[in-house]
Amino acid sequence: MARAAQTKDIDSQRQDYKDRLRKLGISPLWDQYRDLLSIEPQITSVPHIWKYDELRGILMESGDLISAQEAQRRVLMLENPAFQDQCKATETLFTGLQLILPGEIAPAHRHTPNALRLILEGDGAYTSVNGEKTVMHYGDYIITPNWCWHDHGHEGTEPVVWQDILDLPLLKSIGTIFYESYPDEQFPEGPPPGDSLHRYGSNMLPVGLQPDNLNSPIFCYPYEKSRETMEALSANSELDPYHGIKMEFIDPTTGGPAMSSISTFLIRMPQGFKTERYQTTEGAIFTCLEGKGRVVIGSGDAEQIIEFSPRDIFVVPCWYPHRFEVDENTYIFEGTDKVVQSKLGLWRERRGNT
Numbered sequence: 001m002a003r004a005a006q007t008k009d010i011d012s013q014r015q016d017y018k019d020r021l022r023k024l025g026i027s028p029l030w031d032q033y034r035d036l037l038s039i040e041p042q043i044t045s046v047p048h049i050w051k052y053d054e055l056r057g058i059l060m061e062s063g064d065l066i067s068a069q070e071a072q073r074r075v076l077m078l079e080n081p082a083f084q085d086q087c088k089a090t091e092t093l094f095t096g097l098q099l100i101l102p103g104e105i106a107p108a109h110r111h112t113p114n115a116l117r118l119i120l121e122g123d124g125a126y127t128s129v130n131g132e133k134t135v136m137h138y139g140d141y142i143i144t145p146n147w148c149w150h151d152h153g154h155e156g157t158e159p160v161v162w163q164d165i166l167d168l169p170l171l172k173s174i175g176t177i178f179y180e181s182y183p184d185e186q187f188p189e190g191p192p193p194g195d196s197l198h199r200y201g202s203n204m205l206p207v208g209l210q211p212d213n214l215n216s217p218i219f220c221y222p223y224e225k226s227r228e229t230m231e232a233l234s235a236n237s238e239l240d241p242y243h244g245i246k247m248e249f250i251d252p253t254t255g256g257p258a259m260s261s262i263s264t265f266l267i268r269m270p271q272g273f274k275t276e277r278y279q280t281t282e283g284a285i286f287t288c289l290e291g292k293g294r295v296v297i298g299s300g301d302a303e304q305i306i307e308f309s310p311r312d313i314f315v316v317p318c319w320y321p322h323r324f325e326v327d328e329n330t331y332i333f334e335g336t337d338k339v340v341q342s343k344l345g346l347w348r349e350r351r352g353n354t
């Protein structure tokens with residue numbers, strides 16, 4: 001009896017204490033401690049796939065509703081279902097589909113977020129980075145590093161669609177977003193197309209070059225070249241049981257990741273290949289470029305099976321166990337926040353069930 005009274009007493013004392021704390025804009029750590037310092041990551045984003053076939057028609061409709069000029073960028077954001085209206089696909093990355101029609105120009109600007117493009121449909125559009133044009137082809141990976149002027153244009157005849165990935169959510173969370181419009185529609189023409197690839201991406205570097213240690217000076221990583229490389233390697237490589245063949249896009253001047261805040265990879269898995277269960281802290285956006293298969297995410301009752309085919313985009317959030325199975329020779333592009341986590345000494349992986 002006395003004990004019950006005492007418990008009630010302490011409960012009401014604690015509540016009273018908390019009410020008074022709240023008025024002072026304070027709260028007790030001990031109420032949150034277990035949630036805050038979870039044993040393993042507690043992640044808000046959820047696994048999700050956007051099927052290109054379901055998006056294509058509605059993306060094309062946007063072409064009749066708004067011009068690239070008026071929109072600045074005619075982009076449909078692929079928002080994680082857990083992050084509605086938050087412009088986020090994962091905790092740190094934004095992704096979207098951008099449409100440009102023949103004759104259009106998406107005007108020049110620059111901003112602190114890093115951006116990459118992965119070309120998914122059509123030919124003849126280009127991105128200009130600091131005045132150097134890069135013509136787009138299927139699967140090409142183009143970077144527009146932080147604070148570089150960039151505009152897009154289209155001199156072909158069919159609609160062109162690409163996927164954008166930006167580190168926007170990361171920058172928003174640390175409050176470092178700046179943006180500037182260029183006074184003219186296009187940045188003045190600079191070096192000829194392909195200049196940076198010749199200069200920095202041909203197994204040679206200019207003597208005396210000082211790397212900037214942030215982003216690669218190569219603006220375009222052509223799919224034709226990366227694919228050919230992986231195809232050749234596949235004839236003569238042991239497959240990583242967790243990844244198949246997985247190569248990282250690098251900055252040739254440093255050997256480090258191509259971008260300072262987004263890690264980028266190309267994965268090749270041969271027909272019939274099944275990977276072992278894998279977990280990593282990087283939040284990942286995958287885009288199937290060729291082939292088809294599925295990714296099995298989560299475990300036990302929470303297991304989800306996501307079927308993918310070319311141009312489909314899917315998210316595997318931080319620390320979700322997952323494994324792949326492919327029915328054909330499959331190529332997948334991947335963008336993640338690994339490089340950010342690595343710089344902070346935070347990146348982890350777990351191979352298998354241990």
Ligand code: GTQ
Pocket residue numbers: 073075096098111115150164166
């Ligand atoms: O193409 O410059 O999806 O600035 C979001 C912001 C694309 C771009 C996006 C951008 C761009």
Ligand code: FE2
Pocket residue numbers: 109110111115150
């Ligand atoms: Fe931009």
